[in-house]
Amino acid sequence: MKDLPSPNELQAAWEEIQEIHTEYLLPHGVRIPNVVHYTENAKAIWLAALHYFDGQVVDKNTVSTICQRDRPDLQHDQQVRHLKRDGWNLIGRGKHKLDPYKPSTEWINDKVRRENRLNANDFNDLKAAYGNRCATCGAREGRPDPRYGDDLVELQRGHMNPEKNLTLQNAIPQCQFCNRAYRGDFAFDDKGRVRAVADIGPVKRASDSVKIKIHNWLTEVFG
Template sequence: MNNNLPTPDDLQKSSVDLCNIYAQHLKQHEVKIPKVKKYNQIAKSIWLAVLHYYKGEEIHKDDISKVCQRDKPGLGGYQQVRHLKRDGWHLTSDGKGNHLLDPYKPSPEWETLKKQKEGILNAKTFEDIKAAYDMRCATCGTKEGEASHRYGEDKVKLQRGHKDPSKPITKDNIIPQYQFCNRAYRGDYVFDDKGRVSAIADVRPVRKASETVQQKVFEWLKKRFTLL
């Protein structure tokens, strides 16, 4: 635990300094930064200001929480500092609550994701799409040409997975999927770019649902389609 937490003045300066570094090093990578004037406007801007204040040193999340409670009371207890990674920040954590920020480059996951997006955007063939996904099934990560222990396959072959079965199979409506992931869903679901289910595409999943869920769906649909 740190007993000498930075003052609000320290943190405002840290926030401005981080903004400058961001403009030079991270903006071009489209890392997301909170658009705030004062460091203590939202939780994320406080986290970043504190992390950056400790340049090159680890800081424990409990200390970040202390600053949050001091400078923006009412933010609540547990601080999910690691969520900054989703915005592209290069944050490393030791699993014990200590965090370290490198403000000069985006997180490796962010760069991989960006490369993938560009790859999909520029893809001309299914081979290009597969390459954008590192030759892996978007849903389970199984690699083409390798063995799948899960399904006892010697050599996995990726198939064209239909992202949204209600729309034609065009370049931007395809994800590479291992046949077992592809077949298992049988056109029942809509997938996002990460191969995760984002909606249902047919009535089958509702038919297979429990009566409690069907009742919920029914109530919602009644409201949705009732003419006022």
């Protein structure tokens, strides 16, 4: 690995990666910080550093060291993996390699699924958008799943937001096991991941220390 890049080298890498992004990633909706100088934004520093090391594996501590040098106000431990959420094709955990010429597979899959969701006319279309699998656990319809015993998996309409009507746009396909287990207790994103509690059941079942945390926070918000 080369020595740590100088600020000038990082700025050059930042300008170059912006150009590559415009040509290869912008058409896919991949997000990039809208800043002129790389030090204006932590993610811009990460991208400049990863691009400077061009295709090599970069330890996140190297990126954190650069951040400390150029932006001492930033946190010591920089979470470079968060670039994945913006669509960047970042390979590895802790040690990362960036391919700036194509979005991550996850990003493309998310985009296709979202488009297919929006175009779905009925529940069968919606299931197809998820490859006929449970959005939450991935179990395939019509066959047994080793996690749940011999019963065949049956996909049901699960609520994304249980506080709203169960329209197609508010539904995700969920297997009968997930649908039953979560009842109306949680709200889900369109990837089938829990994003919020939707009823007090999970709070009742929480430990006292969690209840106190929730209580204190609610008191702070609502008085």
